[in-house]
Amino acid sequence: MQIRRTSFYLCDMKQWLFIICTISLFACKKNGGEVAISKLVVLNDSASALSARIKFTLNRLTDASISITDQSTGETKRTAISKEKINHNITVTQLKENTTYSFRVHVPVGGAGDEWSSVEQSFTTARIPAFVKAFYDPAVNTLNESEGSHFLFNNRGTPRGCIYMIDHKGRMVWYRTTKNPLKVVRLTNKNTLLCLEDENNTPYGDGNVIMELSLGGDTLFYVKQNTKDFTRSAHHDLCRNHRGNIVAVTNVIKSGGSIPGDGLLELDRNGKKVWEWTTFDSPDAAETGIHNQPWINSVVQDSDNNYIVSLRSFSQVWKIRASDGVIMWKLGKGGNVEMNAADEFMFQHYAHRNPAGDLMLFDNGSAERPLSRLMSFSIDEQQKKATTKIKTVLPSSLYSNIMGSSMLLPDQNLLTASSTNSKFVKTDAAGTVLWSIKVAEPFYRAEFVGNPFANL
Incomplete structure (x- = not known):
């Protein structure tokens, strides 16, 4: 040669x-x-x-x-x-x-x-910036999970955000900083990252920039509010649907700004609107009586391609038919799905299907009931009846009245973000804490993401 x-x-x-x-x-x-x-x-x-x-x-x-x-x-x-x-x-x-x-x-x-x-x-390689290390310190956060396990979370600070991924030992194995404060990040089924950034440093979960990134750092999608068909500000959550399009929760205002609502906006890969729905579009939504913003704080696409959303202000979870915007069912107090009254949740977050196929959520609680719970329900959508499958009460020290998430792990234990306490924890079904990760400031949610690096 x-x-x-x-x-x-x-x-x-x-x-x-x-x-x-x-x-x-x-x-x-x-x-x-x-x-x-x-x-x-x-x-x-x-x-x-x-x-x-x-x-x-x-x-x-x-x-x-x-x-x-x-x-x-x-x-x-x-x-x-x-x-x-x-x-x-x-x-x-x-x-x-x-x-x-x-x-x-x-x-x-x-x-x-x-x-x-x-x-x-x-x-x-470059050095990790000091603000990244200040939010998460691996030296005080050690795990002993199954090899290949990874956990995703982000800070929401200013002037810049950061996405974190830690491994089964608690080591920071991947991170990426963002130019602006970062309100939420989601790992898609394509192992890409959806991000909602906020150039305006607004309160709560609002943002004006939607991006999709590869783990290598390539920008796969970018749209800024008031460009293309992204005309409303987004807030709290977004997902990638079966068409590869981006679906974001949006702010919707009627009657000269006196009646606040929420919506879903689907954008194609060129930033053009494909579909839109608002909480004003259906008689089922209108009958709720919208005087405060419904405060949709999570959106996921179900296995039948319809959407499941969590409406914090109503203490309800809705399923919305993507073809025409009809509300298929409403779970929670005052909803149309029969459920045990003792299991009605309050100001919940992160409604999604867990690996068992049940609807799972983080039940925040309130001053009326200052305990947070991890809940899951098997829902008969035809009969509109919910059976409680998981009801885990967290220790009072992990009560989080805002933000938060819960997930069913592969070993059937539970992962929970106790957001206001700046922790995410693994518990068993009885609520006993098996390990705890501490970060520097309150954050939105934490997710188990398996091994997204397996094919890199």
């Missing part, structure tokens, strides 16, 4: 680390020609120091992968294969800050599992 290579150089621009390999040519008898790599760039900065994107161009349509080695420990790992491209963009995750890594690009050649490997090159 003959090798011919020109020089490469390092430069720093806009806090990105660039390694540019102008061209490298390798004659390889087994594939009948030269493999050429060019335009090699490594992107890593303080906004996400624990991940990097390595971009390069090959002279043929082919697979590629990267091996990367921590120069301080000698630990080597390999990325998943980037399939059949000329221009590759490979994400490397779970790096360490301020650490030098060497790497090689690998391309399959021949038909017997042989491969070509590039010349070894290196880069050094």
Whole structure:
């Protein structure tokens, strides 16, 4: 095998680390020609120091992968294969800050599992900003969960937000800062991140910028209020639907601003409106008597492609038919789903289907009942009848009158964000705390997200 290579150089621009390999040519008898790599760039900065994107161009349509080695420990790992491209963009995750890594690009050649490997090159990751570490300190938050478990949460501070992901040991393995305060983040079923940012630093959960990001840091979707069809401010939550479109909770005002409401707005990948619904659109909604904002604080798409929303002010959860906006059922006090009166929830958050298929939520409670509960219900949608499946009362020290979330974990224990106490905890069904994670300030919710890095 003959090798011919020109020089490469390092430069720093806009806090990105660039390694540019102008061209490298390798004659390889087994594939009948030269493999050429060019335009090699490594992107890593303080906004996400624990991940990097390595971009390069090959002279043929082919697979590629990267091996990367921590120069301080000698630990080597390999990325998943980037399939059949000329221009590759490979994400490397779970790096360490301020650490030098060497790497090689690998391309399959021949038909017997042989491969070509590039010349070894290196880069050094950025440092994690102080405000990121101040919100979450791994040294005081240790876990012992099943390997592959990851947990997602975000701070909501100013002037910038940050998305965090920690692993089964409580180590911060991924983060990304945002330009503006961050009101909510959701991991989609495509392992992308939906974010609602707020350039105006408004109170509560309002925001004016919707983004979708890859774990590598690529911006996949961006729209700002009053551009395209994003004409209302969003608040509290958003999701990615079966069409790949973004559905956000929006503020809706009628009668010259005297009657506040909420809505759902579906935007396609170009920011054009596909569908919209408001709490004023249905007689079922109007009969509730909207005098205070319903305060929708979560939205998810159900398995039948309709939407489940949590209306905090009404202490109800509604299911909305996506085809025509009809309210299919209303669960909670004064709703049309029969349920045990003792299990009626108060000012709830984060209504969603758990892995068992039941409707699960965080029952905040109130001054009238200063205890928070984790609830789930099996709902017969035809008979409009709910059967309580989970009713876990949290210790009084974890009472959270606003914000919060609860999830059923794979081991059948429960994950809860006690938001006003700046904690999220794992409990058993009886409410006994099995572990606790502490952050510096109140936050919106915490989610178990499995292993989103499995295919990176």
